[in-house]
């Protein structure tokens with residue numbers, strides 16, 4: 184039962200139909216990229232990338248520094264024109280219909296830009312105005328957003344007096360000003376303390392619960408693993424793997440280690456191929472062999488191991 | 500709805516107090532001008548009970564004030580507006596702005612309006628100083644207003660040019676240097692070319708040197724000097740008067756046209772720019788038209804530069 188499938192590094196991109204989380208109305212994919220390529224002179228920042236972000240998912244884009252994550256996001260966010268290939272965001276092409284995309288997408292760049300002489304509420308009001316939201320709606324909107332990102336007490340504080348984590352949350356609130364269906368967040372957790380990270384994760388989950396699709400780039404793998412319904416791993420502009428984390432792990436290595444501790448203090452490690460395998464192992468131990476299992480832990484290295492095995496540290 | 504960029508800029512500017520420092524410096528320098536001119540004229544003779552001298556002084560004061568005002572505006576605009584777009588880039592606030600529904604032209608217009616509203620404030624603050632010279636007499640109220648209006652329009656055009664330049668730089672410092680360099684060219688390039696071409700001209704033939712007069716007309720100072728011509732033009736010399744007669748002379752030398760070059764020269768016929776006849780257009784119209792074209796062209800380029808999606812993030 185513990186055969187080891189040979190690790191095939193390249194995982195096929197899932198066909199859109201196979202992807203979970205389909206939504207009845209509108210396009211099923213929040214983002215669909217086909218052969219997406221961005222070149223800066225001779226440097227290929229994004230190389231023939233195929234990407235499918237299901238609606239309603241939390242989609243993590245993982246990759247080492249310089250992999251091309253921010254470049255990919257800038258193309259999604261109507262800021263950069265692809266050199267080749269095509270991309271569709273909420274059913275529209277950002278290069279041809281940027282305003283259609285902008286109405287439905289909130290973008291948080293990896294840099295934190297804030298104005299020097301503006302209060303927190305004025306900052307959000309400014310962006311509300313820039314999205315054409317009527318003035319009468321501002322007070323309630325700003326109050327609600329600040330509540331959501333837990334900055335209500337800082338409403339009249341100066342923006343540049345906020346801590347980094349607070350600025351980050353303000354930045355997120357700004358991306359939410361026009362109630363977009365899709366959030367594109369470029370490393371929103373960088374520079375946050377552990378508590379703030381947990382809070383951010385909770386916040387993103389609840390936004391996802393409201394039906395928003397979230398695309399997020401991050402280096403913090405454990406965090407993505409726990410939060411994301413889908414991930415894509417890229418390096419040097421190329422997409423190495425994509426799909427639900429578990430599925431990728433399975434297709435990649437297949438085998439996972441299960442550490443079992445028994446009541447008599449002994450422990451054993453088993454190797455299983457998949458969920459069915461794992462379930463039958465548990466049944467065999469507990470039901471058939473009637474052993475006193477006190478701990479049954481999956482010891483997969485998770486995304487981190489996956490990441491390390493997939494990427495080679497290529498630097499462009 | 501009021502332009503969001505304008506609203507935000509005004510709020511920020513008023514909050515920093517820097518605006519009031521600038522207004523203070525501006526007024527102080529204007530008052531100093533009045534004082535120095537008054538002192539200078541007074542030392543040449545008694546003014547009291549001499550109506551002719553007094554009106555002359557009024558006219559003179561007015562022209563000096565206008566000249567210094569324009570010089571100060573040209574000096575302050577680069578400092579106040581150069582950071583318009585470059586500052587957004589430097590603070591990394593441009594990207595969030597570009598993904599909103601604001602159009603590039605609204606961003607630019609907001610910046611220009613913000614710079615402008617400040618300049619208008621500056622000039623309104625300067626009205627009392629101009630009133631002093633008006634009370635002394637020597638010019639009609641309408642001419643005085645025309646002069647101020649000309650300064651305002653030139654300032655708007657200059658602000659547009661500087662804000663547009665700002666779209667092409669990443670750092671406020673670079674943008675500021677560029678803006679001052681550009682302003683120097685705007686003021687000096689035409690007259691310098693006029694002089695150089697005049698020298699080249701006189702080395703060709705033995706007739707009068709007469710390069711195209713448009714070179715000296717498209718100039719902030721020429722516009723303001725020319726638009727205030729209406730009143731009596733007697734009195735002591737001052738910069739505005741010198742500029743006014745310089746422009747008039749350049750035009751007269753050229754068969755009363757703005758664009759012609761070497762009109763009576765055989766060799767020159769080949770170099771003739773435009774074979775226009777005597778032009779009835781006053782210098783300030785030609786000057787404003789030229790500067791408007793320049794500002795419009797620069798603003799169009801800047802808007803294009805701000806448009807996204809772009810080839811390179813910038």
Ligand SMILES: Nc1ncnc2c1ncn2[C@@H]1O[C@H](COP(=O)(O)OP(=O)(O)OP(=O)(O)O)[C@@H](O)[C@H]1O
Nearest residue numbers: 223228247248249250251252253254255499811812
């Ligand atoms: N404007 C640009 N001009 C030239 N090269 C660029 C430009 N922007 C990005 N690059 C290059 O493109 C590649 C991808 O950069 P990108 O910022 O997308 O990586 P990233 O995955 O976001 O990295 P990080 O994790 O460090 O944020 C890098 O090699 C980078 O040097």
Ligand SMILES: [Mg+2]
Nearest residue numbers: 252253293369
């Ligand atoms: Mg990045």
